[in-house]
Amino acid sequence: MAEEVQAPLSATMAKEAQSPPSATIAEATAPPQLLLFNSFTKREEPFQPRVEGKVGMYVCGVTPYDFSHIGHARAYVAFDVLYRYLKFLGYEVEYVRNFTDIDDKIIKRANERGETVTSLSSQFINEFLLDMTELQCLPPTCEPRVTEHIEHIIKLITQIMENGKAYAIEGDVYFSVESFPEYLSLSGRKFDQNQAGARVAFDTRKRNPADFALWKAAKEGEPFWDSPWGRGRPGWHIECSAMSAHYLGHVFDIHGGGKDLIFPHHENELAQSRAAYPDSEVKCWMHNGFVNKDDKKMAKSDNNFFTIRDIIALYHPMALRFFLMRTHYRSDVNHSDQALEIASDRVYYIYQTLYDCEEVLATYREEGTSLPVPSEEQNLIAAEGHKQQSE
Ligand SMILES: [Zn+2]
CATH class of the missing domain: 3.40.50.620 (HUPs)
Structure with missing residues (x-):
């Protein structure tokens, strides 16, 4: 589901229930069920807005x-x-x-x-x-x-x-x-x-x-x-x-x-x-x-x-x-200073990765060609190579 891919930041805020396999098209396109913890009832509850939407x-x-x-x-x-x-x-x-x-x-x-x-x-x-x-x-x-x-x-x-x-x-x-x-x-x-x-x-x-x-x-x-x-x-x-x-x-x-x-x-x-x-x-x-x-x-x-x-x-x-x-x-x-240092490093890593990706993509854009998509096997080999390098 596209929503699950695009919404990683929400993972700690809410959980989405899986759609049943028999869900109709209308159900599949409706917002996923959101569970929120209600301090009043002291439990997680399905979020149902008072007015739809x-x-x-x-x-x-x-x-x-x-x-x-x-x-x-x-x-x-x-x-x-x-x-x-x-x-x-x-x-x-x-x-x-x-x-x-x-x-x-x-x-x-x-x-x-x-x-x-x-x-x-x-x-x-x-x-x-x-x-x-x-x-x-x-x-x-x-x-x-x-x-x-x-x-x-x-x-x-x-x-x-x-x-x-x-x-x-x-x-x-x-x-x-x-x-x-x-x-x-x-x-x-x-x-x-x-x-x-x-x-x-x-x-x-x-x-x-x-x-x-x-x-x-x-x-x-x-x-x-x-x-x-x-x-x-x-x-x-x-x-x-x-x-x-x-x-x-x-x-x-x-x-x-x-x-x-x-x-x-x-x-x-x-x-x-x-x-x-x-x-x-x-x-x-x-x-x-x-x-x-x-x-x-x-x-x-x-x-x-x-x-x-x-x-x-x-x-x-x-x-x-x-x-x-x-x-x-x-x-x-x-x-703690250490926790902030770690967070800072992670943010730097995320932005550096985005920057590196943009640099690679820019070359292809200039040439007017599309980026070759590696096969699943090539991805696995590359991932294994990175893993070995970092060990
Ligand atoms: Zn107040």
């Missing part, structure tokens, strides 16, 4: 307050491979990847640098896009910014409150986890584990410590928007519920991100979306593994943390992409 995919984007690290590169290369493969299979893909351009970290960094939140986030959005170009990640079909969707966020929070699943206190709005029995169905956590992954310190005004902010009242010196609950800004999670529904509808096919986003971010997203609109559904949740350094988790504090810029200053960007793609997307990648 079309795929809606949402991948959580970066918070642009600094240069992106190779953990970001991992996620966006993995979903770029999936995006390319779905397009290759003939699907029309609506791929949405957002920018979280309002956040505590952006505000803090902008204040430290004496610049506006907008100028800081715009600068690092541009830097991120340059990194994505270097890594040959195709641009998504849509790259919305949170600050362009405040009205949709306010509408969504209002709907959740009208459904009795959120409450306002002193200009803040919290999601009430006890009002949503499905809470923790994605991560499979128990309530007493909740605080481990939470970004916010314990707030005694909350009805349950696990309740999370949908809207935060404005503090002195912070950007704000007017809302029914007073001036403030969105909490972290609500943006993706609002933007995915806005661009892809309440039911869409694939929602992706790093596995660190399963809790709390995606758990909270799922709760918000379904609390507002009970028919909301993500057909397949997909999560990629981490990048570790010498078998330890990368951390700025341990000084074993690398930005994409750090790596591509030393290696060709394709070496980084190749290095990230050599490991199955759900497994952790272990970064």
